[in-house]
Amino acid sequence: MKKKNRLQLDDNGKLKHFLTIEGLNRQLLIDILDTAESFTGVTEQTIKKVPLLRGKTIVNLFFEASTRTRTTFELAAKRLSADVLNINIQASATAKGETLLDTLRNLEAMHCDMFVVRHANSGAAHFIAQHAAPHISVINAGDGQHAHPTQAMLDMFTIRRVKGEFHKLNVAIVGDVRHSRVARSQIHALSMLGVEDVRIIAPKTLLPSEPEAFGVHVYHDLREGLRDVDVVIMLRLQKERMSGASLPSEHEYFQRYGLTEEKLALAKPDVTVMHPGPINRGVEIDSVVADGPRSVILQQVSHGIAVRMAVMSMAMQSHLPEATGGRRE
Amino acid sequence: MKIEIKQGRVIDPANGIDATQDLFISNGHIVALGSAPPGYVADQSIDASDQIVCPGFVDLRAHLREPGEEHKGTIASETRAAARGGITTLCCPPNTHPIIDTPAVAELVQRHADLAGHARVVPLAALTQQLAGTAITEMHALKMAGCVGVSNAMRPVANTLILRRAMEYAATYDLTVFIHAEDYELANNGCVHEGAVGSRLGLPGIPTAAETVAVASTLALVEETGARVHFSLISSQRALQKISRAKYDGLPVSCDVSAHHLHLTEVDLLGFNSQCHVRPPLRTQRDLEGLRKGLADGAIAAICSDHQPHEADAKLAPFSATEAGISALETLLPLALRLVDDNVLSMPQMIASLTHQPAAILGIKAGTLAIGHRADICIFDPERYWMLDEHSMLSRGRNTPFLNWEMKGEVTHTLLRGKTVYEG
Structure with missing residues (x-):
């Protein structure tokens, strides 16, 4: 439990990765709901965009087929003005024998900021969060029979x-x-x-x-x-x-x-x-x-979009103090 | 070469010895205890004061990975790690590549161990050809080639008729059948104990019934055939109860447990710790306590390492995609010593479960300090503290959940046939 806590939250108790509800706290869940509430307006405007994540790159890393979840994550990211990359891994790298860790390293080398992960194995999002570079946030979009x-x-x-x-x-x-x-x-x-x-x-x-x-x-x-x-x-x-x-x-x-x-x-x-x-x-x-x-x-x-916008923006927020004043390094 | 070991607490449970005294070795054999034989002049003297001198340990189950998986370990690398752990005899299961189902492979394994010279290796032969579970092996020839028992490793036997015939054939040549009790269908590709923790983590479970069903059907075949059966790696209290009942009823059965099943439970998996991915899976606190009790009351004859070295990548994947097993030779003694500290076993009982009791299961002359026996000896300091760190491990596999644990009790000398093979 403690391990999970440390993994998902940064030193200030803010959301860094969103992997499972376990180990979080009630206030954080309420913050997510409140933040989502504030985004529902955005999705109803004519110009359905806010510039919160402009310049950020979000990768939808789907190792398992999905239409609705992937689409709503994609829309949520776009409405936050992030650049979105959809990668369907079943059809690409692992089929060629590349390990999950190698796939990860390659995407890191492309300077991505967030991975939205769906995988057939329970614990896959934890694994990726444990091994990803420190500037990357991981959102679990469904891992095996463990969490969504x-x-x-x-x-x-x-x-x-x-x-x-x-x-x-x-x-x-x-x-x-x-x-x-x-x-x-x-x-x-x-x-x-x-x-x-x-x-x-x-x-x-x-x-x-x-x-x-x-x-x-x-x-x-x-x-x-x-x-x-x-x-x-x-x-x-x-x-x-x-x-x-x-x-x-x-x-x-x-x-x-x-x-x-x-x-x-x-x-x-x-x-x-x-x-x-x-x-x-x-x-x-x-x-x-x-x-x-x-x-x-x-x-x-439709609520899925606002909630995913909330989670993505909150997880990215935890990096902002470092990010202000220029890029990493 | 004559070596004397001075002033150690000599514990030899096979002969009921527990006393501080000297031990004398000549030409690879133990020649005297207490006082030197007439005319004995030692070439080397080992001061063992405040240390325990006991028979070298006999490990019933260690995967050495050779032939076939040398990227995980070799006979030379793993027997060297064994020597560090005070282990002088290792029994290896037949699931190498190629499989130990022909005399040639059995001989190769022993020859490579002899060449390396760190420990004695006794192989188990495959119960069925290619471990495919359908046709029995040339068990007589395999026995002649040095195999001390037969086993189908972790693979299923196609049906109970084939298992029955295999047991009958093994019994013909007085070979013990080593059973890894896991019903293949009930295990259903699970990777953790089926219980509260597995449910929470959403990992496919192996129910306790996978073990008890396999134990129960094997016991029924023991009644039928009279074959001698040893159950490897018992993980649940319920399976242990069945075996211990059968022993009480006079059936020729025995069992062992791995050191990690005596110290870890399913709770250690939280956070998806792949270093705790083992087979059979870590079960509940109740099972752990039941297994400890079984060791204390003699229902379980031996503690084994179930050593399974892996390359780092084998554990770097989402939990269920990782390979099962722990690199365990170097922690066997300190983990067993913890049971003495926890008042589960007395020091002689603990040593018995690592020496003459497993040797008896293998039917080999080992695990004793009797005069005239080969001098396979372990000397350890039971009070010395040390930290397990991956850079100091001798095994090629650094996969262990015990990294950075403070260990108590360290081997200072291991002697194989009167020759020092490890000094720490």
């Missing part, structure tokens, strides 16, 4: 906008928690922001080992778990889990864990429905619910 902190923060942003406060809420996360980096980050963020009742709802095959260690309440029955819930977050069910040893069929999963109007009626009347996307209609969520009045799924996407 910007997704969690945009979800927190959405919840705060809709509900105002955190501490009185009951929040349920439904679906494949075992393999979900999004769920892990959400659980940490919700707890840190004061939500006392975080529930995870799934069959045992989709729960992580020792789920109670996360400080959550575990349910196997969606109807029971949804009772009096203020926010329900549905997780995407990966295609490869839909049949085989974890689940018998899409049909049974939808019967038991698919969110329908009828099941949603058990939650509080003003319940909010969220989903990190992309959604599988008719698998984890009924279209009527996904497109219904209580769904904020599309708002989540």
Whole structure:
């Protein structure tokens, strides 16, 4: 825990890398939400740009396919006036046998300032942050099954906008928690922001080992778990889990864990429905619910840009004292 | 060449000896304890006062990387590191390249060890050809070539029928089968213990059941075949319970544990510390305590190093993409001594778990200071403090989570067949 703390924060306690919610503190999360709030104006202007990161180079280093996350990071960087480089590593260097560290060194030699990293291995963003040159900030855009902190923060942003406060809420996360980096980050963020009742709802095959260690309440029955819930977050069910040893069929999963109007009626009347996307209609969520009045799924996407602008500008801010008065060296 | 070792605390658990006395060596063998034989004139005298004189250690599991992976280590480099650690006999698993599944490779390994002259190396032969798990090896020929047991290393055997036949065939030639108890399917390419820490880090887990299922099915085959089985690297309390129950019931089974499983747990992985990536994985505090208890009550016969040297790059990647293993020869003694300091073992018990007990599992003459035996001896200062730093390591692999740990207890002399191979 301490190690993570040191890695993510600089000597003044400011955000340097954004790798996981764990080891951060409540005030920092609130700062991120407040900063994001101040950026929402920018995205609604005719000229959707602020000059905060002018002259900075941000590299989207994606070792795993992604459309939405990469696009919103790219838009966020551009709206901060940074130069953006998109690198899809699956198709380039590592395929030629280059190690991750070599790729990193090459990009450093090109004088980049920030890496936004997505990687299939848990801990990849930590690894890169540990080995990157000191002037580089690393933002985790999803590492294996470990963390996806910007997704969690945009979800927190959405919840705060809709509900105002955190501490009185009951929040349920439904679906494949075992393999979900999004769920892990959400659980940490919700707890840190004061939500006392975080529930995870799934069959045992989709729960992580020792789920109670996360400080959550575990349910196997969606109807029971949804009772009096203020926010329900549905997780995407990966295609490869839909049949085989974890689940018998899409049909049974939808019967038991698919969110329908009828099941949603058990939650509080003003319940909010969220989903990190992309959604599988008719698998984890009924279209009527996904497109219904209580769904904020599309708002989540637009909030993603403001939250990522906030995180990027804050992480770069930690370098500003050094940067003022000219370039490094 | 005659060497006398003066005034050391001589501990030889095999013979129930623990007393301050002199020890006399002649022509590579121990010739007397206490008083010199008539007419003995030493060519060299070692002052061992305030030090412990014991049999050279016998390590049940050390990967030497040769042949095939000399960028990680060679027989010469790793046996030199062993000598620094007071280890005079090393048992190496068969997963070299080429694999030790023919007498030629087994002989090559021993010849290279003899040429290097730092420690004795006894190989395990592959249980199945190419370790592929489908066809058994020429075990008789391999035994004639010096192999002291058979093992499929970390690789799975295709099915229980093949394992049964392999055990029966090994038993025909009185070869011990060394089992690395891990059910391949349940392990499911995991890299950490399946538990709270693995869940938090989002790393694929190896459940305790991967070990207990493999132990249970192997034990059933021991009952069936009568083959002698040694379980390498037990990592969980539950598996240990099963083995210890089977021993109680009279089955010919034994087991060992690595030194790191007695000091580290899954918690040490936090921060994605790839130096703690080992197989079997580090498990819980409860397991650690269970293993320590098993050592104290005799359920576990030996502490091994499970030495696995790597080049630096092997650990420079995101956790699950790194290679498992610790370079462990040079920390075996201080880590074992910590158990004495922690009141888990007495000094003679600790030494027994590093000497005659592992030697008995290998069925070799080693690990004792009996008169007439070859003089493989370790002399160490149990009170000397030192820091493990990577530049002073002799192993080619500097991969260890114990870097910068303060170690207590250091080898001052290692003698192999009456010849000083290390002096520190």
